[in-house]
Amino acid sequence: MVYEGDFVKGEFTGTGRYTRKDGSTYAGQFRDWKFHGHGRLADASGNTWEGAFVDGMLQGIGKSTGQLGAYEGEFKDWQF
Numbered sequence: 001m002v003y004e005g006d007f008v009k010g011e012f013t014g015t016g017r018y019t020r021k022d023g024s025t026y027a028g029q030f031r032d033w034k035f036h037g038h039g040r041l042a043d044a045s046g047n048t049w050e051g052a053f054v055d056g057m058l059q060g061i062g063k064s065t066g067q068l069g070a071y072e073g074e075f076k077d078w079q080f
Contacts, residue, residue, distance in 0.1 A: 005030070028053065051075060 005016015012018070012030040019025045028039020035041070035053035042048045043066075051062020058078035064071045 049075075049078070
């Protein structure tokens with residue numbers, strides 16, 4: 001795991017980029033170590049999700065593209 005970005009009191013808080021061991025990446029806003037705010041998540045297979053994240057879950061209006069096609073609309077409790 002690699003994180004590049006803002007820290008507040010030793011936690012991922014602010015804007016940054018997080019790369020997991022499996023090659024997936026998240027670039028956007030964080031709060032208390034979680035995806036929180038606007039961001040873009042891409043997995044190692046090329047699937048992407050972009051929109052508003054709340055406590056690590058994609059919430060509200062966003063878009064997804066990937067192997068199964070594209071979707072733009074509302075997401076609720078999509079956890080990664």
